[in-house]
Amino acid sequence: MALSIALLALAGCEGKSAATAATSTANPRQPALSLGAQVGQLAFFDKNLSGGRNMSCASCHDPQYAYGPPNSISVQLGSDTRQAGVRAVPSLRYRESTPAFDDDAPNPDGVTSNSPGGGFMADGRAATMAAQAALPLLNPLEMNNTSKDAVVKAVQSGAYAGLFKQAFGADVFDNTDKAFDALGTAIQALETEDLSFHPYSSKYDLYVFNKIGGTLTPAERRGEVLFHSTGVTNCSGCHYTGANFNGNSGLMTDFTYQALGAPRNDRSIPNNPDPIPANDDPKYFDMGLCGPYRTDHMPSTPQTANPYCGMFKVPVLRNVATRGAFFHNGVLHSLEQVVNFYNTRDTNPEYWYPADKDGTGTPQANPAWALQPTHVPGATVNKYNDLPPAQQGNIDEEVPLGTGEGGDKTLASGTQPRAPGSPPVMTPQQIADLVCFLGVLSDGYQPSAKPPTSGKCVN
The missing domain is CATH 1.10.760.10 (Cytochrome c-like domain)
Incomplete structure (x- = not known):
């Protein structure tokens, strides 16, 4: 480290x-x-x-x-x-509306079925x-x-x-x-x-209340549409923007828990500047709702399937653009990297997870935002490597991670992963637009006298 x-x-x-x-x-x-x-x-x-x-x-x-x-x-x-x-250390902003944990919590959207939700940590x-x-x-x-x-x-x-x-x-x-x-x-x-x-002082707040200075740029507006798109990003499916149980809106969370399969933050990542020391033990797994720090949902053994394992609380997205470490283990370090993970976790798992040395041919360069700098064609990728194999059936396969269509009932969501090598759902332009929208959620926004005319989040 x-x-x-x-x-x-x-x-x-x-x-x-x-x-x-x-x-x-x-x-x-x-x-x-x-x-x-x-x-x-x-x-x-x-x-x-x-x-x-x-x-x-x-x-x-x-x-x-x-x-x-x-x-x-x-x-x-x-x-x-x-x-x-x-x-990873979370922001403490906008926590006051969080309800106590409940295994059978109602979703604030009033539509989605009950699931684990609420609580702190x-x-x-x-x-x-x-x-x-x-x-x-x-x-x-x-x-x-x-x-x-x-x-x-x-x-x-x-x-x-x-x-x-x-x-x-x-x-x-x-x-x-x-x-x-x-x-x-x-x-x-x-x-x-x-x-x-809880200052509610972002550009987003000016925008939703139609205040001076709250006009989104074309790129930010496209990103907002994508944020709510159920067929492309599906962000608002978990990062709910409507009114919650306490009447506050725009918190960008539904207080639920998801198992996203974030890569293990360990020394298998080349040139990793700060692997988590606990992960040096191959028997150690941080499985969120089922341990090791929460003990009421622990499986009898790591090899005993448990529907709670791998689930971590959906975070508030306000001020997300100010962060430098993402997911529960801080394994990713930019918003662009996070969105690309959602987009390619299953279509290109070789970007994110280590592989066995069973491939053939010359190593191929991965994109600059990938955790793994190269991959060898045909190598077996160790997907979801921060969960024991018995718990990997809990991994979320909702859009954009999966197809959102029927299929393999071993998955908690009842949906299918996207096939390796298939096209990711988001284009590079859509990823850039979505990141621009996430930037308007940062507090302390001061409108300028003249709207910007240049920059990556303008046109």
């Missing part, structure tokens, strides 16, 4: 945290924060809440990067800088934002505290202990569990009340 780069990123983020804490709510629309949210704001930037006193929530969830990571590293280093995590194992906030604090690969007591003592000896007691009671520190839970409640209050966690 690129250890030195990660350390520099961590140090750089911490250097500006105090200033960011003072200005993160500098918004004329921002109501005064409650006492609990004020505690949460101070705690969010408090490095003393980590085992090494060198890492805060903001180290990985930087407000300057839509409360996501400030770099393109697949998985971040924890407070113990000798260890890296196992999942990539596997939904936290029921609330308060519960979610507690998990990194005790994770040895993240903030690396040895116990709840260590966290509570850090708060109690800190500069905002008095405010903490004002918010949660003079006797709050008398009970470690009570104080620890109150810390999670404070961070949830911050994420709920502070408008910087």
Whole structure:
């Protein structure tokens, strides 16, 4: 892993945290924060809440990067800088509308059948934002505290202990569990009340509400049409744009779970700058809803088929263009690469997965956006290599990944994969247009006095 780069990123983020804490709510629309949210704001930037006193929530969830990571590293280093995590860090924006996890959750579109949905973390194992906030604090690969007591003592000896007691009671520190839970409640209050966690300040927001500056360019408009096209990209099938259960719209998620077959982020990828260390163990698999971190849906063995295995939560797409690592394992590093993966995962699996050395002939160059730089014609490609074979029947084959037509009932969706060598569903122009549309979902958009006349997302 690129250890030195990660350390520099961590140090750089911490250097500006105090200033960011003072200005993160500098918004004329921002109501005064409650006492609990004020505690949460101070705690969010408090490095003393980590085992090494060198890492805060903001180290990985930087407000300057839509409360996501400030770099393109697949998985971040924890407070113990000798260890890296196992999942890519998500943005914390637009989380307040997420319902608690349910195995049989209704889909907000009101049409699609019930399925697993909701919850926090990539596997939904936290029921609330308060519960979610507690998990990194005790994770040895993240903030690396040895116990709840260590966290509570850090708060109690800190500069905002008095405010903490004002918010949660003079006797709050008398009970470690009570104080620890109150810390999670404070961070949830911050994420709920502070408008910087849900600013709705993108070009898309101006567009959908017909505000000045919200006119999409021809390329962005074509991308929007593609986003909603059920026969081409089918993006909105999972990244739902309508009103959710709490009345908010445009979150670009339906809170469900999908098994997409993202390539394993390991050393089988040539020149991989940051493979996940846990993946060095060939017996280790991160299977989302069925483990290893969520335990209530685990199969009896990795070789026992389980419909939950390989499923990860559909992310909010707002600010997706600001990210540098994609999918649960951070294996891809650009939007263009992600869309091309959807387009060619099954038609050209040799672009994404390692192959056995049984091909013949001269290695052929793959596109620049492929994970595998070359392929040998006829070689056996190890598709879906980040899941045990018994769990690969869960892989999603809806459009654009598959044909969306009947067929092989061993697949969870009841649909067929696209045949290797068949034409991908999207053209290069459509991919470019779709990426342009995804760019309008970024917050902080400032309309220019004159519309742009040149650039890849204009005409």
